[in-house]
Amino acid sequence: MAYSEKVMEHYTNPRNVGTLNKDSKSVGTGLVGAPECGDVMRLQIEVDDNNVITDAKFKTFGCGSAIASSSLATEWLKGKTVDEALAIDNMDIVEELALPPVKIHCSVLAEDAIKSAINDYRVKNGMEPIELAKSHH
Amino acid sequence: MLPYFTSKFGNAASRNHAFGWVAEEGVDYAREQVAKLIGCTEKEIIFTSGATEADNLGIKGVYEMYQDKGNHIITATTEHKAVLDTCKHLEKLGAKVTYLKVKEDGLIDLQELEAAMTPETILVTIMYGNNEIGVVQPIKEISAIAHKFGALFMTDATQAVGKIPVNVNADGIDLMAFSAHKMYGPKGVGVLYVRRKNPRVKVTAQIDGGGHERGMRSGTLNVPGIVGLGKACELCRLEMESEATRLSALRDKLEKSLSELEESYVNGNTQHRLPHVSNISFKYVEGEGLMMAMKDLAVSSGSACTSASLEPSYVLKSLGLSDDLAHSSIRFGLGRFTTEEEIDYAIENTKKAVLHLRDLSPLWEMFKDGVDLSKIEWAEH
Numbered sequence: 086m087a088y089s090e091k092v093m094e095h096y097t098n099p100r101n102v103g104t105l106n107k108d109s110k111s112v113g114t115g116l117v118g119a120p121e122c123g124d125v126m127r128l129q130i131e132v133d134d135n136n137v138i139t140d141a142k143f144k145t146f147g148c149g150s151a152i153a154s155s156s157l158a159t160e161w162l163k164g165k166t167v168d169e170a171l172a173i174d175n176m177d178i179v180e181e182l183a184l185p186p187v188k189i190h191c192s193v194l195a196e197d198a199i200k201s202a203i204n205d206y207r208v209k210n211g212m213e214p215i216e217l218a219k220s221h222h
Numbered sequence: 223m224l225p226y227f228t229s230k231f232g233n234a235a236s237r238n239h240a241f242g243w244v245a246e247e248g249v250d251y252a253r254e255q256v257a258k259l260i261g262c263t264e265k266e267i268i269f270t271s272g273a274t275e276a277d278n279l280g281i282k283g284v285y286e287m288y289q290d291k292g293n294h295i296i297t298a299t300t301e302h303k304a305v306l307d308t309c310k311h312l313e314k315l316g317a318k319v320t321y322l323k324v325k326e327d328g329l330i331d332l333q334e335l336e337a338a339m340t341p342e343t344i345l346v347t348i349m350y351g352n353n354e355i356g357v358v359q360p361i362k363e364i365s366a367i368a369h370k371f372g373a374l375f376m377t378d379a380t381q382a383v384g385k386i387p388v389n390v391n392a393d394g395i396d397l398m399a400f401s402a403h404k405m406y407g408p409k410g411v412g413v414l415y416v417r418r419k420n421p422r423v424k425v426t427a428q429i430d431g432g433g434h435e436r437g438m439r440s441g442t443l444n445v446p447g448i449v450g451l452g453k454a455c456e457l458c459r460l461e462m463e464s465e466a467t468r469l470s471a472l473r474d475k476l477e478k479s480l481s482e483l484e485e486s487y488v489n490g491n492t493q494h495r496l497p498h499v500s501n502i503s504f505k506y507v508e509g510e511g512l513m514m515a516m517k518d519l520a521v522s523s524g525s526a527c528t529s530a531s532l533e534p535s536y537v538l539k540s541l542g543l544s545d546d547l548a549h550s551s552i553r554f555g556l557g558r559f560t561t562e563e564e565i566d567y568a569i570e571n572t573k574k575a576v577l578h579l580r581d582l583s584p585l586w587e588m589f590k591d592g593v594d595l596s597k598i599e600w601a602e603h
Contacts, residue, residue, distance in 0.1 A: 092514075099582060102582055116600075116601065117601045118601065120545070120595065121546055122526070123509075123525055123526045123545070123549035124508075125584055125585055144584035144587060145582060145583070145584065146506060146508055146583045146584060146586075147508050147527070148509075148510035148511050148514070148525070149510060151508075151511070151527075152511055187532075201601070
């Protein structure tokens with residue numbers, strides 16, 4: 086199984102690797118997956134007063150496709166409003182990275198990470214969390 | 223091998239003309255070379271299409287031949303799939319199979335083996351050296367226990383033959399499977415050794431059709447493959463001692479250097495093992511991601527991400543390794559063509575890859591911050 090060029094790119098030059106202050110009210114942190122499953126993604130967003138995501142950071146324990154999926158997610162998140170971010174679908178990630186069927190679950194986890202980060206932000210700011218899709222593993 | 227694809231293209235079973243005799247000569251000579259390597263006679267060698275077929279023939283063949291004596295087989299959880307799947311198949315036909323657990327270092331517990339033996343046990347089959355972690359089992363002691371209770375002892379020695387001294391008499395082996403391509407020979411050919419004396423062992427053929435290989439394995443012989451196998455056996459026998467020393471040293475250098483990385487763990491017993499295998503877990507980074515980072519190196523991983531079934535390595539799990547350490551493992555296999563420069567390159571690149579991936583890993587960050595990861599409630603469970 087040769088890796089797609091895009092997946093390799095995200096691995097060699099990952100975008101937005103890092104950590105935001107999880108205690109800040111303007112930061113939403115999503116932590117999904119489990120070490121036993123071989124996939125853990127932490128995705129964080131910084132949201133301004135206009136509900137725009139001004140910064141996004143990630144760290145991932147997982148295979149190349151998982152790393153690329155979460156890296157791509159942070160790229161897409163920056164500049165979007167929180168509502169626009171909710172519309173990101175895992176199949177968009179699959180298409181962009183040319184993920185094979187056996188790796189689709191990595192993109193699903195990335196989508197979960199986005200929604201989890203948004204929910205954390207919402208709850209911190211007195212809003213109702215959005216219903217997440219069921220666990221995929 | 224090449225002449226046997228062209229000018230010496232005869233069928234080794236053709237008794238009546240020179241083409242056949244020439245091919246037969248090539249095969250006979252190969253039998254001698256194989257016999258010399260493992261310490262048996264030419265008549266005790268059955269050529270097959272590989273170790274998988276040899277495992278099938280040995281296990282199913284013994285089961286069918288000795289079913290009046292009993293129906294119990296003992297093996298281990300760390301065996302190759304060729305053995306495990308064959309045993310599972312026989313269970314459907316009524317065989318009773320005990321899958322012995324191994325200790326944390328991968329070795330069989332001899333007392334557990336003895337306790338598992340029954341009057342119905344006809345076969346104990348335990349691999350000589352493990353392909354994933356390199357652990358070498360106490361073969362002499364295991365065969366002694368099998369024989370004490372009247373059972374035959376078989377071993378899948380694919381990773382051991384040609385690399386360490388294997389002698390069917392000294393080791394008390396009644397049946398043995400191995401293949402050419404794990405000892406620098408061609409793919410598509412292997413051997414089942416079947417003992418003829420003390421005791422005389424027989425297996426029921428699994429492939430019928432003309433009675434080749436003393437009625438135990440029909441079918442036209444893969445003459446070029448067999449010739450290649452013979453030569454491989456000869457080369458391995460001549461170079462074994464020096465190669466084992468050279469490879470152990472390279473492997474030890476690799477392991478020692480990589481162990482300088484924090485949170486790295488060598489899997490499997492480090493005293494009783496093959497000279498050419500090293501299996502290391504690098505905590506907090508995932509195996510497939512690591513392999514992608516080391517793309518100039520041909521290695522493998524016990525991570526679930528690398529298997530079609532998305533299950534982590536069952537061998538590592540058998541050692542009691544946690545899932546996350548199984549996901550973080552890399553197997554390095556060394557060989558005849560491995561140079562010290564390559565080992566140095568591997569060390570440097572592996573270290574770079576691990577450090578890079580740890581920068582990307584939320585688990586490594588949490589570990590460094592003193593977070594107790596075992597206390598976290600993960601979203602997926």
